[in-house]
Amino acid sequence: MIDVGVIGCGYWGPNLVRNLVENRHCRSVMACDLDHARLDYIQKRYPVDAITSDFQDILDNQSIKAVVIATPLSTHYPLAKRALEAGKHVFVEKPFAHTSAQATELMRIAEEKSLVLMVGHTFIYSPAVNKIREILDSGELGDIFYISSSRVNLGLHQKDVSVLWDLAPHDLSMIFYWLDEFPKQVSAVGRDYVQPGLPDVAFMDLSFGSGVLAHVEVSWLSPSKLRNTTIVGSKKMLVYDDTEHLEKVKIFDKGVNYKDPETFGEYQLSYRAGDIVSPKLDSYEPLQSEMDDYLSAILTGGRPRTHAESGLTVVKVLEEAERSLIDGGQPMKLSWDHVASPRQLTV
Ligand SMILES: NC(=O)c1ccc[n+]([C@@H]2O[C@H](COP(=O)([O-])OP(=O)(O)OC[C@H]3O[C@@H](n4cnc5c(N)ncnc54)[C@H](O)[C@@H]3O)[C@@H](O)[C@H]2O)c1
Numbered sequence: 001m002i003d004v005g006v007i008g009c010g011y012w013g014p015n016l017v018r019n020l021v022e023n024r025h026c027r028s029v030m031a032c033d034l035d036h037a038r039l040d041y042i043q044k045r046y047p048v049d050a051i052t053s054d055f056q057d058i059l060d061n062q063s064i065k066a067v068v069i070a071t072p073l074s075t076h077y078p079l080a081k082r083a084l085e086a087g088k089h090v091f092v093e094k095p096f097a098h099t100s101a102q103a104t105e106l107m108r109i110a111e112e113k114s115l116v117l118m119v120g121h122t123f124i125y126s127p128a129v130n131k132i133r134e135i136l137d138s139g140e141l142g143d144i145f146y147i148s149s150s151r152v153n154l155g156l157h158q159k160d161v162s163v164l165w166d167l168a169p170h171d172l173s174m175i176f177y178w179l180d181e182f183p184k185q186v187s188a189v190g191r192d193y194v195q196p197g198l199p200d201v202a203f204m205d206l207s208f209g210s211g212v213l214a215h216v217e218v219s220w221l222s223p224s225k226l227r228n229t230t231i232v233g234s235k236k237m238l239v240y241d242d243t244e245h246l247e248k249v250k251i252f253d254k255g256v257n258y259k260d261p262e263t264f265g266e267y268q269l270s271y272r273a274g275d276i277v278s279p280k281l282d283s284y285e286p287l288q289s290e291m292d293d294y295l296s297a298i299l300t301g302g303r304p305r306t307h308a309e310s311g312l313t314v315v316k317v318l319e320e321a322e323r324s325l326i327d328g329g330q331p332m333k334l335s336w337d338h339v340a341s342p343r344q345l346t347v
Helices: 013-021 036-045 055-060 073-085 100-112 127-138 163-179 286-300 308-326
Strands: 002-007 026-032 050-052 064-069 089-093 117-120 144-154 183-191 201-208 213-219 221-233 237-241 249-258 269-277
Touching (some): 002 286, 013 026, 013 064, 013 286, 026 036, 026 055, 050 055, 055 073, 064 073, 073 089, 073 100, 089 286, 117 286, 117 308, 127 163, 127 237, 144 163, 163 201, 163 213
Parallel strands (some): 002 026, 089 117, 144 213
Antiparallel strands (some): 144 221, 183 201, 237 249, 249 269
16 A cells, blocks of 8 residues: 655646545545635545645655655656655556656666656556557558547646647557557647637647558647547548547547549549447546556556557657747658657556
8 A cells, every 4th residue: 555645736636636545545645735715625625634835744754655646847847856755656647757868867866766657648547549549450440541639629728738748648659559659750830819829729640650640639729628539541431529428439430432433524522421330448547547556556566558658659749749830830850769669658
């Protein structure tokens, strides 16, 4: 059983606290936030053992072996570094760090001290995302042509990160997990329509060595909430709508066949529109599975599915996407010489 310290109890932290207090491997939770109102809220709602507004209390508590960081991005690196140096295992919410240099340094410290270091790519634990991976692996969709994703709604505008850093980690982590491939090139355009200097709308394009293209649209400035991903293959097409309750994943037996014309002027394309199937999905909360993986990795000395290295890969693409965005959409090349494949990272 593990005593856990959770730092950051704003919008997202309470979900982590709730899943930790219910977890079979968690003995106690100490909650930390600079804002006393958030601590009051947590204490009234969840059976936490202690609260504090000073992170040092968590670091000084010898029985706390694991830390969960759910604070804004600018604080991820300094807080994670302090926790690792104090000998704690660390889970950091996405995005893992603000630069790949920061991410690499955290990984080095964790490695030296044999500590678990993990990133919160929650969707990798989602039943729908894992079912899609199974479907892609089975070859049911044929060769994958492209993926197009929309993650848009009105708000929540963040104070320290652009919409790209806030929302795109979800799409990037899923796309790498599904395709088992990292992109060789990224470009992005975006605009800061509301807060000067912080883009609230961005369109990112990725191209992969296999020929797959991916387009990711992220926005805090859209009238309706979309969490929609379309995957188009040579045999079938798939739509994943995370806002749906029952039928999140649908497989469309739709496609276009091209026939070599026998005579000049013969119509060359035939369209196919067959059944639409929605596979049964397991029902569990991704965060419960994510926290379980974290605590199990600590207890067994194993590697969590969203190890820090997958956090680093997403940060690397975001860094280049941001450079492209600043540069008016110039394509940026990416190299992955020293990184394992996505499947090796997310066992
Ligand atoms: N995995 C997901 O699906 C998901 C969803 C939402 C947010 N997040 C991530 O969670 C993190 C937090 O996001 P949020 O929306 O909850 O932000 P938020 O601003 O609502 O909450 C952050 C909290 O951290 C506290 N805080 C900041 N610095 C602190 C410090 N030094 N010590 C103690 N407390 C401190 C703030 O007082 C605030 O209450 C971000 O990294 C975000 O990207 C992940």
